[in-house]
Amino acid sequence: MTMAEDAGVVVASRERTEKRRTRFWTDRQANVLVAALLFVALPLLTEHAMPKLLEQHHYFNLDVGVAMAVAAISLNLLLGYTGQISLGHAGLLAAGAFASGIMTSRWHASMVFGLLFAMVVGAAVAFVLGLPALRLSGLYLGIVTVIFGLAMQSSILRSSLLSGGSAGVPMFRRVWGSTMTTDNAVFLVVSLLLLLGVWLVDVNVVNTRLGRAFRTIRENEAVAAAFGIPVTRYKLLAFTISGAMAGLAGAMYGHTIGFVNNEKPFDSTMSLMLVIIVMVAGAGRRLAVVFAALLFWLFPSFIEGLHQWSYVLGAFLLMATVRTHPDGIADMLHHMRRPPRADADAADGEEELPALPQLPAPVRALESVVSLTDTPLLDVRGMSVRFGGLTAVDDVSLSVPAGSVVGLIGPNGAGKSTLFNAISGLVRTESGQISLRGKEIQDLRCDQRASLGIARSFQHVGLARDLSVRENFLLAQHQLAPYSDIEALLMLPRAARAEAEFRERADQAIAALGFEEMAHMPVRNLSGGQQRIVEIACLLVTAPELVLLDEPSAGMAPAAAENLAARLRDLRDALGRTVLLIEHNVPLVLDTCDYVYVLDAGRLIAEGAPAEIAANRSVIDAYFGAAV
Amino acid sequence: MQVLVVGLIAGSIYALIALGIALVYKATRVLNFAQAEIGTGTLYFTWWLCTRHHLPWIVGALASIAAATAIGLVFEALVIRKMMTAPRVTVTVATIGLFSFVLALELAFFAGTIYLVPPPIHPGGVRIGGVFVSWSQWLALGVVGLVALGLAAFLRYTDFGLAVQASADDPVAAQLMGTPRARISAFTWGMAGALSALAVLLIEPTVGVLSPGAFNGLFIGGLTAALVGGLNSLPGAFIGGLAVGVVEAEVKAHLSFNVIPSSNVTAMLVIVLGVLLLRPQGLLGATAGRRA
Known part of the structure; x- marks a missing residue:
């Protein structure tokens, strides 16, 4: 890449930044506007106010398409952001439809309450399914939901408690009392407004900590936890929000067609089609997913006999995309338009690492502002970690005084990273105490320790x-x-x-x-x-109390690593942080640390000031073998 | 007693599906959502040979097994092997693609009509101590027993079988030791296809009809069984299959159809949720997915 092109990219990205800053509406204003629209526009809608542009059955198809777009946003939130699979989304749609159907037909309530009830039921069902499945990492939600979807279809929805046998539930578009709106054009406007609302909620998810937490969990649960994100809670939250949206989509679909039962229209193939729509269009890309849902539903419904074949084609596309371009077609198009920049790794050797920023400390309710007592900031007593029969960390005690940089060195496999994982809460300790400022924390989860002020880096960049x-x-x-x-x-x-x-x-x-x-x-x-x-x-x-750095020089060019020493000293001297540092680069440790611990085969074999460690016989043995 | 026996026989067929799921999961950490659908698709082949061409059942059955094995191998070669390094979630989505693809083809060609496959052996059976067991159920029991024992012996006593186990335990080490990873992957998928066809063939006399999605219950039973067994344990999958079959038969026998129709499917959901809550590593699973 030449200099001129390089400059071009820089200018382009600056322009983009400017554009983001000066967009027409702020997040907040857009939300207020839509809320106002919903309240003001809805009561004004009547059949007579609608222009007769299309035939009723065309409006009908559009209504269904919009409902499916909402369903696609719902699955995209789960699958695209958190990376969890739901194979029973049709079951959630059905739950919403039945809820709204029972509300409007049996209890004679307005459709407004029906739709709200649908969201509540969808969210509740998702919560119940997610609670056991999402505590575990892995694809257990896929197992639970595929069984849920089929159980809804063949068993639960046929129960006499819900539908009076297999008869199903009528879905009235009850406005108020006995007033109904039968006009599909009116319902299209209602549907579009609901789609807009769901769209905005999804935008809000992406623009707040929710979306960032979801997407980080998808990539790496350990990193998410280290940033203080309660992983299980957020996975469950994502599925619950997704369930509410799915419930709404189901109710919208149901009110469009006027009647639902256990098989129509929410059968297991619909769940699979939703997965196809999201994955083929591009998981995590809202616009692409909505577009794909509309296309997938509308195109076949205007051309007779195409529906089955669009499903065959979709399934084939799913295998093909996942194999060749797992980020979906939207991502592929995006890269064709703007080829990804080559990695900057080539320039790695020469670069200077910039000084760490001195940021205004955030307002934060800390239990104790620095108390200058004898209690060390971090104190580990007799800690052991076992994996099956292997003792990775064996009865280790160490302490880190506030305002110091303490080093931890040792050969490969000595248990350094395990020790870090135990301190930060990613692995469970077998025995021993870990205290932060005198408060025992060994029973807290990783994210809870993070919010007490333990921040950690990862060897492979967290x-x-x-x-x-x-x-x-x-x-x-x-x-x-x-x-x-x-x-x-x-x-x-x-x-x-x-x-x-x-x-x-x-x-x-x-x-x-x-x-x-x-x-x-x-x-x-x-x-x-x-x-x-x-x-x-x-x-x-x-502004964490304690910073744990796990081999910060790993993957750095030697020149950059040298530069790192200065940055680590900044941490202590200019920023006043307390640091526990694991390093392979022994000169770097001796150069920057106030105190050094040496770990070998899970046990501490030496500790002391850097100069003592450099001269210590057993340290030399551990690193170079006994026969030196 | 009759209920128990019926449950055990259905359960042994679930065990075949569970074995397929566990085998693939053990070797490649991928959950195969197409495990029952492959065999459902190829059963149409059996129908075509037996009904249209009046060939004996066994010919149709072998053709179905061969076709299903081929589907497994082709899918492995075209999709799975190209995704060796991809995240497991993505590969699992690919199996959802296969599931959808087979189902979509069934729907496109065969929807709307119910097809009947001739029974494997003539109807009837024997009554032993008040329990009636039909000939096709005997056949199922015999075949499942042979397959399970054969698979166990193969994995334990042949070099290749041991290599499959080793690659499941530690893929990196196994590869360093020269285990042919591509061949193992191909073997597990071919095997998964064969087991799928076999299970569908054996349960077909109980289900009675062939239509798209007719064997969803089989898939759910097998999946539940695999989870109960611990997902990566073959003996666990087998025991899980039997347990799920018995529970299902009991629930079906004792819960009124009117309150919850097909209550056995709902029972599966309850079992799965219960296992995940109480014992996520399953009966014989080695390691749980539970975080510290």
Whole structure:
């Protein structure tokens, strides 16, 4: 790439940044506008107000298409963002349809309440299914949902409790009392407004900590937990939101066709088609997914006999896309238009790592502001970690005083990273105590320890690599968010304000690093050294009490690693952080640390000031073999 | 007693599906959602040979097994092998693609009509101590027993079988030791196809009809069985199959059809949720997916 082209890319990305800043509506205003539309426009809708542009059955097809678009957004939220599979989405749609049907036919309630009830039921069913399945990592949700979908179809929905036998449930478009709207054009406007609402909620998810948490979980659950994200809770939240949207979509579909039973229209093939739509169009890409849903549903319904073949084609496309381009067709088109930049790794050797940013400390309710007592910041007593028969960490005790840089060295397989995982809460300890400022934390989850102020890096860079640099800085502020999930979904004032604040702090951090032109690049396109400095800077935006760094020089060119020593000293001297450092690069450790522990085969074999360690016989033995 | 026996026989067929799922999962960490659909698709082949060409059942059955094995091998060669390094979620989605593809073809060609496959052996059976067991059920029991024992012996006593096990335990080490990973992957998928066809052939006399999705119950039973057994344990899958079959038969016998029709399917859902809540590693599973 020549200089001129390079400059072009920089200018383009700056322009994009400007455009983001000066967009016409803020998140908040867009949400208020849609809410106003829903309240003002809906009561004005009557058949006479609608222009007769299309035949009723065309409107009917469009109504179904819009309902499927909502269903696709629902599955996309789960599959595209969190990477969890639901193979029984039709079951959730059916649950919503039955809920709204029973509400409007048996209980004579208005469709408004029917739709609300559908969302509640969809969310509740998803919650119940997700609770056992999402505690585990793996694809257990796929197993549960595929069985759920078939159980709904062949058993649950046929129960006399729900439908009075296999007769099904009529779906009335009851406006109020006995007034009904039968006009499909009117219902299309209603559907479009609901689609707009669901669309905005999905935008809100992406623009708040919810979406960042979901997408980080999809990529790496350990990294998510280290940023203070309660992984199980967020997976469950994603499925619950998805369930509410699916319930709404089902009710919309049901009110369009006027009658639902256990098989029509929500059979198991619909679940599979939704997976096809989301994966083929491009998981995580809202516009593509909505477009695909409309296309997939509308195209065959205007041409006779095409429906079966569109399913065959879809299934074939699913195998083909997943094999050759798992990010879907939208991603493929995107890359054809704008080829991905070559990795910057080539320039790795020469680069200077920028100084770590000095950020205004975030407001944070800490239990104790630095108390200058004798209690060390971190104190580990007699800790052991076992994997089956293997003792990876054996009765280790160490302490890290506030305001120091403490090093941990040892040969490969000594148990250093396991020790880190145990301190940060990613592996469970067999015995021993870990205390932070005198408070025992060994029974807390990783994300809880993170929110107490333990920030950690990973050997293979603990960032969400698919997210941009800026998004990672936003992600890092997860635990500072003062808003609830509901506030986030509706972008209520507190959420909008907090997000604006987060963005400001992220931009400050990026500016301080001088990384403005990379701000909107996915982290994976950065060089090893750049990723590392972004990772450490991300750890600092929450002003953590203790920073655990796991081999920060790994994957760095030697020149950059040398530069790293200065940055580590900055951490302590300029930023006043406390650091526990694992390093393979022994000179780097001796150069930067105040105190050093040496681990071999899971046990501490030496500790002391760097100079003592350098002269220690057993350390030399451990590194170079006994026969030196 | 009759219920118990019926449950055990159905369960032994579920065990075949569960074995297929566990074998693929063990070797490649992929959940094969097409496990029952492959055999359902190829059963149309049996129907075509036996009904249209009046060939004996056994010829149709062997043709179905051969076709299903071929589907497994082709899918492995064209899709799975190209995705060796892809995230397991993505590969699992590919099996959903295969599931959909076979089902979509069935729907496109055979929807709307119910097809009847001639019975494997003439109807009737024997009554032993008050329990009636039909000839096709005897056949199922015998075949499942032979297959399970044969598979166990193959995996334990042949070099290739041991290699399959080793690659399941530690893929990296196994590859360093020169285990032919591509061949193992091909073997497990071919085997999965064959087991799928076999299970569908054996349960068909009980289901009675052939239509798209007719064997969803078989898939659910097999999947539940595999999960109960621990997903990566072959003996676990077998025992899980029997257990699921018995529970299902009991539930069906004791719950009124009017309250919850086909309550056995709902029972599967309850079993799965219960296992995940109480014992996610299954009966004989080696390691759980549970985080610290």
